[in-house]
Amino acid sequence: MNxxxxxxxxxxxxxxxxxxxxxxxxxxxxxxxxxxxxxxxxLTAKTILLFLFTITTLSYFLIDNYLSIFKIPQVEDRRRVHxxxxxxxxxxxNERTNMYYNNDIEPSLLKLGANIFENxxxxxxxxxxxxxRERIKVGxxxxxxxxxxxxxxxxxxxxxxxxxxxxxxxLIPAYLRLEVLHYKNKAISDCLHDIFFFHNQGTINENDRxxxxxLDCFVKYESAKAYSGVKQxxxxxxxxxxxxxxxxxxxxxxxxxxxx
Numbered sequence: 001m002n003x004x005x006x007x008x009x010x011x012x013x014x015x016x017x018x019x020x021x022x023x024x025x026x027x028x029x030x031x032x033x034x035x036x037x038x039x040x041x042x043l044t045a046k047t048i049l050l051f052l053f054t055i056t057t058l059s060y061f062l063i064d065n066y067l068s069i070f071k072i073p074q075v076e077d078r079r080r081v082h083x084x085x086x087x088x089x090x091x092x093x094n095e096r097t098n099m100y101y102n103n104d105i106e107p108s109l110l111k112l113g114a115n116i117f118e119n120x121x122x123x124x125x126x127x128x129x130x131x132x133r134e135r136i137k138v139g140x141x142x143x144x145x146x147x148x149x150x151x152x153x154x155x156x157x158x159x160x161x162x163x164x165x166x167x168x169x170x171l172i173p174a175y176l177r178l179e180v181l182h183y184k185n186k187a188i189s190d191c192l193h194d195i196f197f198f199h200n201q202g203t204i205n206e207n208d209r210x211x212x213x214x215l216d217c218f219v220k221y222e223s224a225k226a227y228s229g230v231k232q233x234x235x236x237x238x239x240x241x242x243x244x245x246x247x248x249x250x251x252x253x254x255x256x257x258x259x260x
Contacts, residue, residue: 007095008082011075015231018063018071025060029053030165037158064170068229076225083119087112102248104258110199113214114257116221117192118248120185125244126232127182134175141165174230181228188221196255 032053039045081092082100089107102118105111145162165171195213252258 005098006100007097008075008078011078012231012234015067015071015075016234018067019231022060022064022067025056025063026171028056029060032056033161033165034158037155037161067231072229072231073226080222083112083115087115103252109211109214112218113192113195116217117189117196120189120192120221121248122237122244123232124182124185124189125240126236127178127185127230129236129240130233131178131182134178138171138175141171177228178230181224181230184220184224188217188224192217193251196257200256
């Protein structure tokens with residue numbers, strides 16, 4: 001099997017579709033909540049908009065919580081099993097991947113570290129692109145909110161609607177979790193780079209010390225994913241995959257990862 005294969009792709013596709021749905025529902029809710037203000041004198045139109053707003057808000061709540069509480073953690077648990085299976089060559093389930101982890105190290109804690117190094121490198125790049133997009137979304141709302149406050153003619157009800165959309169929704173918390181995930185993946189990737197650099201130089205040879213550092217990175221990597229509850233964008237991953245793969249291959253050569 002020479003092509004990349006990941007048995008979890010089908011689960012991630014479902015998550016991608018639900019994420020697209022929640023993103024659409026968020027913007028629909030924002031438009032509906034503001035529209036209610038402008039049709040305040042037309043009771044029939046206001047009633048219809050409030051009904052639609054209630055339905056879309058409930059749908060958003062159910063899908064968003066299903067993703068963050070059940071679906072994403074479930075798939076990440078399976079990914080963790082795949083990671084350990086590949087790292088120690090011990091089949092912990094019946095699912096397999098091919099060309100998801102790319103190093104030639106023999107099954108060991110060192111291979112686990114190399115796998116996490118690769119994962120965190122890709123995750124740092126993907127979340128960086130995702131964060132840039134979310135900054136624009138949050139920035140638009142912040143600018144509109146600030147302008148509304150500065151204009152004395154703006155009705156206080158409209159300001160309260162904008163404030164509720166901006167601060168009482170999941171918009172800012174989700175954005176902050178994404179930024180934290182990006183920062184932590186970068187820190188983990190940099191830390192593992194240093195570990196493999198010093199290991200290659202022969203300055204970290206003690207098995208216990210090296211094992212402790214690698215396990216620390218493993219725990220930090222998994223806890224960062226669990227804390228954020230963020231599903232990385234598959235489209236961005238496939239877009240940047242060739243470039244980051246070249247970067248990973250260069251790092252492996254420079255650090256002698258997988259070399260005798």
